[in-house]
Amino acid sequence: MVLTAALIALTACSTTAEGAPQATNGSTAQSAVNESARNLLPEDIRNDGKLVFGSTANNAPFTMKTGDTMGGMLPELGTEVGAVLGVDVQFEAMAFPGLVPALTAKRIDGIWTLMQATEERETTLEMISYMKNSQSFMTLADAAPVENTEALCSLHLSTVRGGTSQRLLDSIAEDCEKAAHGRPEISLFDDPATAQTQLRSGRVDAFAGITVPVRYVADTVENGSVFTVAPIEYLGGAQAIALAKGDTDLAAALQAAFKVVIDSGRYKEILAKYGAENETFTAEQIVLNPATSGVLDDVVRTESK
Known part of the structure; x- marks a missing residue:
């Protein structure tokens, strides 16, 4: 057949109920503030000093929630991205079906979980690739x-x-x-x-x-x-951070921050720590709307074999 x-x-x-923003896993950031990347942030986020992502919890090794602490690969990456942007990156635990409604209601700044960039999603969201799928x-x-x-x-x-x-x-x-x-x-x-x-x-x-x-x-x-x-x-495909449609300033800031973290070597270190060394992207592959931009067609479009 x-x-x-x-x-x-x-x-x-495990099921994790929605709650207040969760701290990252306490890992110490090795990245320093990059003013060029920070200046790309929307002014309200720069002034507020924090960036809140919705994410599914207990999806090891990407997210692992213990008490009020969210650990795992994504929070560790978030720690580095936040350090580059000079803001505190936080994760709010919620069920997958509630992520987009929470973003639409502006309860969170973005979605950072296991969400593949697709043409359909990119019609209503801005998506930034962060690893292969x-x-x-x-x-x-x-x-x-x-x-x-x-x-x-x-x-x-x-x-x-x-x-x-x-x-x-x-x-x-x-x-x-x-x-x-x-x-x-x-x-x-x-x-x-x-x-x-x-x-x-x-x-x-x-x-x-x-x-x-x-x-x-x-x-x-x-x-x-x-x-x-x-x-x-x-x-096939790219895992991506999702933002509200039109939130291109935040998208540009995240792209810039990711490129700094990749160039420093921390990105590969963190993914390898969690067994995802084969899923890494290069700095040039951190792109906006990978499913429709054409930039990553060799990665996000899969042919039958």
């Missing part, structure tokens, strides 16, 4: 191995509601149906932790998510004895 969802075989390799499937370690996309057709699949993984599952389901293999059942959840709890309990057979956190969970839960990651990976 030939499925249209793009894939390649790998060659190597790929998606994988996680199953129970003692389940029958999933060695190709066709094997997914008979399974009960799950993912987070509203993300690009949901679109991937819809595409796979359509392909399975067209190939007369039956349409897989799909369940959607508000956050990865809930979906993974359902997987562990056996209520679903597989969870689709961004490769880096999926591998992190599989490797760390009970020393890697509970989950395994299928040896197929769906490639």
